[in-house]
Amino acid sequence: MTAIAEAPVARTVVTPVAKRLPISLSVATVLLLALFLLAPRHGTAVFRLDDGTTALKIPDQSVSADLVVVLISILLVLLSAWSWIAAVRRIRAGAWVPIVFAILGVFAFVTWAAADANGRVPVVNMLYGAISLAVPLAFGALGGVVGERAGVVNVAIEGQLLLGAFLGAVFGTLAHNPLFGLVGAIIGGMLVAFVLAAFAIKYLVEQVIVGVVLNVLVSGLTTFLFTILLVPNSDTLNTTPQFGKIKIPLLSEIPVLGPVLFNQNLIVYLLYIAVPVVAFGLYRTRWGLRLRAVGEYPRAADTVGIKVNPTRFWNLMLAGALAGIGGAYFTLVSVPHFNRDMTNGAGFIALAAVIFGRWDPVRATLAALLFGFATNLQNTFGAIGTPVPGEFLLMLPYVVTLIAVVGFVGQIKAPAADGKPYIKS
Template sequence: MSTSLPDATQVERSDGTIQLAVVKERHFKAPIVLAVLTVLLGAIVLFVPRDGTSTFRLGDPSQSFALPNVALPTAVTCWVLLAVLALLTVWAFWLAWSYRRQPLWLTIAFGILGVFAFLVWAAADGLVPVSSLLFGAVSLSVPLVFGALGGVIGERVGVVNVAIEGQLLLGAFSAALLSSITGNPFVGLIGAMVGGVLVAFVLAAFAIKYLVDQVIVGVVLNVLVTGLTGFLYGALLVPNEQQLNQPERFGRIQIPLLSEIPIVGPVLFNQTFIVYLMFIAVALVAWGLYRTRWGLRLRAVGEHPQAADTVGIKVNTSRFWNVTLAGAIAGIGGAYFTLVSVPQFGKDMTAGLGFIALAAVIFGRWDPIRATFAALLFGFATNLQNLLTVLKTPVPSEFMLMLPYVVTILAVAGFAGQIRGPAASGKPYIKE
């Protein structure tokens, strides 16, 4: 029986014995990405210089207590921040050269300072409403967070959930239809969960019972749901818009005192029911995945189904019901479109966000908390695109439309690195 260790290799000594020797590897992917971003930001500041004053509004006009605006000299602040980013990049290269891991806080600090430097450059002689920027980022991230949670549960149990897009879209359609008929947004929310479950049920049936390739099933389901909702929208909702496509929406629920906290108060504590449900869902999934018997069984099935089977866990049954649960959670994200964001259902209204949610799962390393932060990052990039349009920056409009997807590519390809998902993810289990 041979024994293997990570980053280790067997070396035969002169006396014929075998000794394990540790082999260290340098990982330069993250430092290279940081260097490229620093150079790009420096090129923007150098070749498209902007003078004047950049003003940041920290308070919210609706609050009784508001912080004063912060005005910064644009050019000087940009160059100072660039110098700090360069130092962080050099430090990242030194850590890689010294065979040390990149600390998470370094990447986070670089990201925050880099975005801040770009905002200072973009807001020359303009105003950046910080609370509104963050509020919009959270709002745009809600469907992504629910989709990412569904993706994490699905892949942790061993099923690749490429059908998140279809679950979001059918959830949005079901929520709009039922909420319009009943005049109750909670009925619409339940309908969205049922819509997500239906898509997940078909995915689980074909992938688990009939052993069809999971990625192919997911792609086909996305196309099927897109065509089905598009047909029903034109044949059912458009002719009966007042009766079937005017959903009753959730209103904002302001939490006393907490909503008055500067900057974060309006962002976190003056939200709708679905946003508060998102906070609860993230906490419950994170706790359940690592602290409960359900989570232990789920992870065991996704990592080593044969071992799980030997201790009495019904692998395929566990996969089936957990994929269904993942579909219900993703369906809630679809409900956000029609019960909060947009007053009615529109054809193809999810616009590919399900695939970005899947990227958030990978970037978040199949962890619910990390995936949530990844979804918030993508939501922030989308809202930043809108802000740059308002500020009338010299950045081409085509690039601003690309911004969320560029961030997604950089996050997954650059910062995710060489990561390993659940060992049995995407592999059907056949009991011998």
């Protein structure tokens, strides 16, 4: 009997349709349309573009709330439809789609809320406040990116921010100098990172559990020390000198963006430096190559002579230092003293920014800015007297966080060895 060789059958691999983005955009569109239809607001929204600090004066801009809501609603529907078409055709919708959708949706929401309000929408103050709230989130996110790129899940960002704020207040008060407070904050963040590294890398303890325990430990420790040490000695230990604003000539005179970006304090300017430096170092230097290697393929990195666990340890310390700078913002810029649990969950939102930003320093910083803007809306709406309930505004940043992490991120993957301890064979 002659054996007949069967020709191999070509198999077509069908990739699944990615529906997260179109579903998220569709749900957001439906919610906004329901809000605009069920609670319509008619009239004019006035935007104040000049805060009086620049030489060039810009008059207030009035827009029709009805016209803006109708036009933007149509654009949101079109963007949602395009995302569905791209998903069905299995092509990339483009990173611009969720960005443009978010900008248009926010503008329509603010216009709707400000229609016939008692005051004008202070655009410069709104953006300035958003950056102020986003700075600690951005530094925490940068620390999260560095730590997780090295292969360690950094759930302890909250603890690093909190201990950084505590030691920043104490060191700054004792030295009567905010620069010493900044050093203390960096030390605080590195102390928490050291404990995390010791347990997670040296003793192979579950990293998420260690991070959660550290957050609780730091919260209890700072509350205890605040009660028995700072409260009775407020003048000598908890009256922190503040970083003042540094106005950059010419750049600070740019309308709208000048006062927002270039009339800031030292920590904000440090963020402007830290983001490009971390991004460049991560993708364009030997340090970044080694960092990504131990977070993606630690065994392969070991075979070429990279010491995996020491590399993870020192980069986790760097991550703690970055988060500590974010903690310094609370006591050296926001308020001149430390209060118990004053970070108020900022570390967890920073962790969400890491995931939303796909473990990339620039994207994580942009995500932090989005969350900071959502948080600052409650202050803006409260100032101009809108009908939006205060309870909704309080939960808004967390709702945005959930929507961003669950919906807009699409199919994302953490570094392959993230959270996995390395045992040298």
